[in-house]
Amino acid sequence: MNLRRASAEAKLIxxxxxxxxxxxxxxxxxxxxxxxxxxxxxxxxxxxxQPTLRNFGAVxxxxxxxxxxxxxxxxxxxxxxxxxxxxxxxxxxxxxxxISRLRVRGGRLAMNVALFTYFIPAAFLAIPMYKAMSxxxxxxxxxxxxxxxxxxASPYAIWVLKQASDKLPIELxxxxxxxxxxxxxxxxxVYLPLIAPSxxxxxxxxxxxxxxxxxxxxxxxxxxxxxxxxxxxxxxxxADDSPWELLMATGLLxxxxxAAIYYAFRRFMVTGLTAGAVKS
Amino acid sequence: MASVRFHNITxxxxxxxxxxxxxxxxxxxxxxxxxGPSGCGKSTLLRLLAxxxxxxxxxxxxxxxxxxEVESKDRDIAMVFQSYALYPHMTVRxxxxxxxxxxxxxxxxxxxRVAEAARIxxxxxxxxxxxxxxxxxxxxxxxMGRAIVRDPQVFLFDEPLxxxxxxxxxxxxxxxxxxxxxxxTTTVYVTHDQxxxxxxxxxIAVMNAGRIEQVGEPLELYDRPVNLFVAxxxxxxxxxxxxxxxxxANGGCMVEALGALWPxxxxxxxxxxxxxxxxxxxxxxxLSDGPGIEGFIAVVEPLGAGTELVVRVxxxxxxxxxxxxxxVHSNDSIRLVVDAEHVHLFDEVSGMRID
Numbered sequence: 001m002n003l004r005r006a007s008a009e010a011k012l013i014x015x016x017x018x019x020x021x022x023x024x025x026x027x028x029x030x031x032x033x034x035x036x037x038x039x040x041x042x043x044x045x046x047x048x049x050q051p052t053l054r055n056f057g058a059v060x061x062x063x064x065x066x067x068x069x070x071x072x073x074x075x076x077x078x079x080x081x082x083x084x085x086x087x088x089x090x091x092x093x094x095x096x097x098x099i100s101r102l103r104v105r106g107g108r109l110a111m112n113v114a115l116f117t118y119f120i121p122a123a124f125l126a127i128p129m130y131k132a133m134s135x136x137x138x139x140x141x142x143x144x145x146x147x148x149x150x151x152x153a154s155p156y157a158i159w160v161l162k163q164a165s166d167k168l169p170i171e172l173x174x175x176x177x178x179x180x181x182x183x184x185x186x187x188x189x190v191y192l193p194l195i196a197p198s199x200x201x202x203x204x205x206x207x208x209x210x211x212x213x214x215x216x217x218x219x220x221x222x223x224x225x226x227x228x229x230x231x232x233x234x235x236x237x238x239a240d241d242s243p244w245e246l247l248m249a250t251g252l253l254x255x256x257x258x259a260a261i262y263y264a265f266r267r268f269m270v271t272g273l274t275a276g277a278v279k280s
Numbered sequence: 281m282a283s284v285r286f287h288n289i290t291x292x293x294x295x296x297x298x299x300x301x302x303x304x305x306x307x308x309x310x311x312x313x314x315x316g317p318s319g320c321g322k323s324t325l326l327r328l329l330a331x332x333x334x335x336x337x338x339x340x341x342x343x344x345x346x347x348x349e350v351e352s353k354d355r356d357i358a359m360v361f362q363s364y365a366l367y368p369h370m371t372v373r374x375x376x377x378x379x380x381x382x383x384x385x386x387x388x389x390x391x392x393r394v395a396e397a398a399r400i401x402x403x404x405x406x407x408x409x410x411x412x413x414x415x416x417x418x419x420x421x422x423x424m425g426r427a428i429v430r431d432p433q434v435f436l437f438d439e440p441l442x443x444x445x446x447x448x449x450x451x452x453x454x455x456x457x458x459x460x461x462x463x464x465t466t467t468v469y470v471t472h473d474q475x476x477x478x479x480x481x482x483x484i485a486v487m488n489a490g491r492i493e494q495v496g497e498p499l500e501l502y503d504r505p506v507n508l509f510v511a512x513x514x515x516x517x518x519x520x521x522x523x524x525x526x527x528x529a530n531g532g533c534m535v536e537a538l539g540a541l542w543p544x545x546x547x548x549x550x551x552x553x554x555x556x557x558x559x560x561x562x563x564x565x566x567l568s569d570g571p572g573i574e575g576f577i578a579v580v581e582p583l584g585a586g587t588e589l590v591v592r593v594x595x596x597x598x599x600x601x602x603x604x605x606x607x608v609h610s611n612d613s614i615r616l617v618v619d620a621e622h623v624h625l626f627d628e629v630s631g632m633r634i635d
Binding site: 169172174175179180181189190 | 330331332351352353357358359361363365367368369378379382383426430
């Protein structure tokens with residue numbers, strides 16, 4: 001028995017080690033560049049002879065041509081990511097409540113049609129979306145990107161929240177109805193508190209989707225002062241003599257907020273709030 | 281306080297009619313139990329009364345007011361669900377006060393009512409706990425407390441004890457009954473367990489296949505079931521039923537069944553030759569030292585307070601319950617006598633009672 005468990009664990013570790021290396025290697029590479037001096041970045045050492053934090057200083061003080069708008073661009077990224085997360089949550093939560101709890105006629109069909117849009121790669125939709133935003137006169141504003149991202153994130157978000165909603169016992173709604181709750185009260189006082197863990201997960205998903213987006217941001221935003229940091233990082237590569245150590249230092253800073261969000265919300269990523277509602 | 285009236289109720293789900301014209305009057309303050317096998321429509325009837333489903337035709341009235349089109353929340357009812365349906369994110373206190381909070385009741389009054397309900401149900405020490413921190417019996421009591429604080433016109437219970445173990449179920453049964461005796465609120469209680477029905481009800485409505493078979497006080501149903509279904513459903517162990525033919529014998533009328541002659545109540549006069557179902561409850565069969573119907577003991581089940589015997593007569597097994605400990609063993613040959621005044625006869629074809 002113990003032997004079998006040990007062998008199962010050994011197998012898991014054998015699989016885990018390559019995956020871990022595969023995941024961590026690029027991050028190690030970024031870190032290596034970010035703490036190297038410009039002249040030793042390509043030296044091929046496993047660890048720089050003289051590690052330095054000067055690259056980070058250069059980034060936050062905007063001391064390079066590519067970094068003149070660093071703070072503005074990271075603020076753009078933050079604003080767009082949070083607005084996308086909030087709007088997606090707003091739409092998806094109401095939609096999931098309507099489809100799953102109120103059983104609105106045609107709700108499931110609407111959800112399936114929305115999911116069907118994922119059959120078309122987002123890259124194909126970029127041009128029509130660009131056109132649409134241009135018609136709305138939103139090009140070069142953050143709303144163009146926010147709205148595109150919400151469109152892309154919503155079907156999945158609705159689907160996930162609907163699945164989570166379906167797991168809440170229907171008796172809760174019935175009890176609340178008899179207790180005198182109107183649908184808005186049911187939504188606010190019973191549904192929202194119970195669906196909150198899934199909302200955190202979905203909000204994070206939409207937020208990171210927008211945070212990491214490159215193509216749409218590149219297409220719809222073109223001024224140095226309104227692009228996101230993702231696009232700004234891409235600009236680094238336009239030089240003949242790219243400042244790799246600054247690119248990697250900026251990239252590392254760029255990766256910090258998502259990591260922080262994951263860390264902060266890891267508690268909500270697990271469900272279990274519904275325990276005790278009904279006897280199963 | 282309120283009376284409830286179902287008038288010719290039908291309910292159709294997806295073209296399947298599950299209730300076929302059910303009528304039932306429930307008096308003010310009465311504890312009525314709807315009992316029947318699963319799928320008989322008892323829960324549907326309760327949900328119609330709760331306003332969780334809409335009637336297909338017919339009328340439901342609460343206190344002479346037709347409520348067919350009235351929202352659940354405006355029917356002034358409270359319901360206890362089989363699964364308890366407690367709000368998992370709210371404490372016991374918040375769960376119980378929720379309906380009053382929705383009605384914008386003053387906080388001090390909510391506190392007072394919750395405290396009173398908690399006192400009645402022994403929940404005072406748990407008011408600040410979440411449902412998941414309570415045992416099954418405690419959750420059940422919270423669900424009842426949530427109903428009590430409303431002080432509704434009608435209490436609805438949908439199989440509230442099914443999820444509890446046997447011992448707790450018996451305790452909660454007594455608790456619900458004493459609660460009703462204290463509050464005298466009109467109560468409609470759904471269960472598939474005829475023991476719950478017998479022990480708790482003022483009146484029982486036995487349902488089967490979308491119809492009410494019989495309505496009456498528990499002992500009335502037990503002593504005078506109107507048909508074969510009620511006779512077999514009410515009572516545990518169930519009534520012994522055998523097919524037989526009325527025949528003239530020993531200067532009177534008897535039923536010939538399983539190769540023996542079985543007595544019937546003296547007052548019953550029926551034409552010989554009629555084919556019937558002959559029913560006798562286990563406690564109305566006795567072992568005889570003298571003459572009687574011959575059989576064999578198949579199983580002896582000592583219950584402590586008494587003994588349950590499975591007796592083989594002909595090719596049929598009959599159950600006998602005695603309140604002493606007879607000195608018999610499996611395969612013993614025995615003789616049975618029947619308490620003739622407690623015999624039930626039912627028509628062979630219609631299954632209706634014959635008096």
